[in-house]
Amino acid sequence: MQKHFEAFGKRTANHVPLSPLSFLERTAAVFPARTAVIYEDRRHTWAEVFERVRRVASRLARKGIGPGDTVSILAANTPELFELHFAVPLTGAVLNTINTRLEAETVAYILDHSDARLVIADTAFSNVVKDAFELNGKTLPVVDIADPHGPGGDRIGDETYEDLVAGGDPDFAWRGPEDEWHALALNYTSGTSGRPKGVVYHHRGAYLMSMGTPLAWDLPRHPVYLYTVPMFHCNGWGHAWTMTLMAATIVCIRQVTGKTVFDRIAEHGVTHLGGAPIVLSMLVNTPEEDRTRLTAPVRILTAGAPPPASVLAATKALGFEVMQVYGLTETYGHVVQCLWREEWDELSPEEQAELQSWQGVGFPMTESVDVIDRETGVPVPWDGSTQGEIVIRGNTVMKGYYKNPEATEEAFSGGHFRSGDAAVRHPNGYVQIRDRLKDVIISGGENISSVEVEGVLHRHPDVMLAAVVALPDEKWGEVPCAFVELKEGSQETEDGLIAFCKQQMAGFKRPKKIVFTELPKTATGKIQKYVLRQEARAFANQTS
Template sequence: MSSRNPYDADLAKNPANYVPLSPLGFLERAASVHPDRVGVIHGDRRITWAESYRRCRRLASALARHGVGPGDTVAVMAPNIPAAFEATFGVPMVGAVLCALNIRLDAEAIAFMLEHGEAKVLLCDREFSPVIAKALAGLARRPLVIDIDDGEAQGGGPIGTMEYEDFLALGDPDYVWRWPEDEWEAIALNYTSGTTGNPKGVVYHHRGAYLNAIGNAVTCGIAGHPVYLWTLPMFHCNGWCFPWTITALAGTHVCLRRVEGRAMFAAIAEHGVTHMCGAPIVMGLLINTPEADRRPLPHPVNFLTAAAPPPAAVIERLERQGFRITHVYGLTEVYGPVTVCAWHEEWDALPIEERARLKARQGVRYLTEEAVMVADPLSLEPVPKDGATLGEVFFRGNVVMKGYLKNPAATAEAFAGGWFHTGDLGVWHPDGYLELRDRSKDIIISGGENISTIEVEGVLYQHPAVAEAAVVARPDEKWGETPCAFIGLKDGANATAEEIMAFARTRLAHYKCPRTVVFTPLPKTSTGKVQKYVLREMARRLGA
């Protein structure tokens, strides 16, 4: 008798039955099914799906003509504008890898990313040309710089070879773009802060981008014709994969260059926004928008929030204003959100305060993530689901990064034991829902952005009056968390909190700078290690 499995015999993969997964096909489908539907809105501009597809192919063609191909990196420094969206498709259409840069970073950090990622081309919005010019000055090899002259930009000027629209004009709108040969090919490079000052380059593949885009739609119940307001930065985990999600549904992307209360309410009212995402800071902006700047909501608006866990009181206040809150959790290393506080219909009968408390939990895994657990970080034994026993959060599945670029040691450490180690600490509730309690890596999440405490401490130690410094998160109703610095001064030295904060602002991006400075001897263990848990409790007592 033959030992061959009959389900494998003469049933091989071929082009008819196997195509590598990639989100790039979402754009072609949107353009072919809904060519005249408006796909992108920016101010007075309306870009149909057919036009958007042509523009992305022009970008891919122009990049190819300038020598960009598979494995090359194309960086983008831009806010939520059409050019940033088009790069999400146009760059990987030529086989290149998109590196969306955080527009809030300083020149030193940008220079590191451009050099480490070996960017061959840089698309730069003119408003950010000063910081980019400074970053480029320190590079041994300068990428081709293309200026984006967005009509809503404030300040800045050209520093590149040509303007973005002129660059697109060089491309072919009928360019035959490249489908990945393997879904494991890299599609994006996203830098994230670790426990050291140098960021790590997180590499995404086409398969993960495809699956998490679909996961967003399925898990969050997005259907029909969504109108999505871009309050989440496109540079943050590639906008949590929402450029691909909304395009898959042939929805409408409403660009928002500056996230402000008045602008958000105006966009919601004028365009019939149905969905939006953001960190707790965006929730705070909506809650605190003056009455004169508000517009009535045309219907309930679905708001997806993540980053620092939102206080239940904030969720409650926003839901009273007509927003439907869904709480998700994830990291850059897992393409953005991969758990959701999935709602149970019976919870609708609960008081709004109790509903808000339940919604503040991080929840259960996405449909497209294979496993999540809370476990002992050394033994990997799951903790009891008692809502009290602390453990580290672990993920496993197809929406976990390829690894860290050029950093095999960090990659191996992150994947030890066959699980991705988040470094976040939480508990498991009896119903299987996850709730974060702390961050073992001491990362501060402020307004959705990661801040390395070690990096901030390194700057504070440069102050001539500082003998010792430790930075922890202080709860903040607007930003979620902000850096709180505890400072021990040198004998005989004097300094004010204002002087320390001003010193930090000359050396760090402003969002990384301490917003609170406390002068005190630092609590230490018998071996001299700073007891940050004590400082975190002190910061919590200071209040939001």
């Protein structure tokens, strides 16, 4: 009878809270001498990383940092930031990694809203931290990361990160959370509309994300991973924990350029890396003299705005194997993948690239991904044309927004997380994003996908990057306006590019205005469309 099956209680022998912290202890025990981290002239084995993490955690605990406290970090992708992904939560505290490109006002807001008790900051960002303190009218304790390979900056703390290491206890008790639902990290959204929201991650979600990623990516044991994804962004897609699980060698990189990426691949035998589509574009457009020939395929996860098929094809031609993934800060990063299908092997490179640009199906740890009608909540037909909103359920969805119950309830309305992304579902079940819902251009009653228009612009040989937003128009309500970065030396004109579009798409979809400019980007390489929308509105006001 059922009662006999339910008679057992949870015991320490058969129920352990899931946490990615456990990966480090195992890897350090099984592969102590393997190289864990490489950064410029620094090398650390897994045994050394384990000891450094315990030393730092012990010093943080001695400073009074404990369960529920927030520790804020402003740092580049250096070994210190990697170690803090374990050291901070090891004390029971919550890790808050802050976007290093943010201005002092937003940093001040995050420090205040997150209830930060301690700041650990690379000296390159000391001025931003000082200005944030001044704006808040209060100063927090600071630990400096003094990176000799960085641009320098003032010391503003009482001690350095290496002081924590030197004075810490190498035998500090290793303990996980009492409850896997406890907060692990606090990540703030980009804040493109209003103040950024604080997204709370739990230990269970980070553990399952780390378990699901190797299955989805066919990640082998001991990959050599180039950390081009900023670790402040969704905790670097959780790869700090995933690569620890897989006993990888993590190559840290402070400044991402095409030449640096190619150099590190050649120097360290990099096998895997991740990045937004702008990273792919950067690799494709790296001058020939700055490239090194790949002696083996390098696998890339790319996520962000849907990458143009032309960029995917060009990246593949260089020897990179790219998999498109999709996710949000609220889902710990990637939870949907464009899983390759055998029947695609015989297609042309152009057709393959087009399919690769789809977002795809859920990761193994994702409970469900669907596309629903926003009004009725009913799933849209799998016809590749009916648009709806992507919704997600699973253990890698955030706990909620910190100190924002109203936004949390709105995000979870209907029993799933509402992404805000407009998409279709193809007959094979694969999801394809058409737009952010706020980026759909409605012109004369017709919906225009900015992603579709951008894809056409990227086919032009002189276009390096393109972004399309709505331009207010008296007659049509809105029309497409394109902002374009041309390749160096190009003499292409607005009329010429519009003529090119005329050959590729319906008249109502064509950009009515093209602006040649450097596109504003976030630190993760995403194009800041809200800035472009403001510029488009300014253009409209000037001509009205």
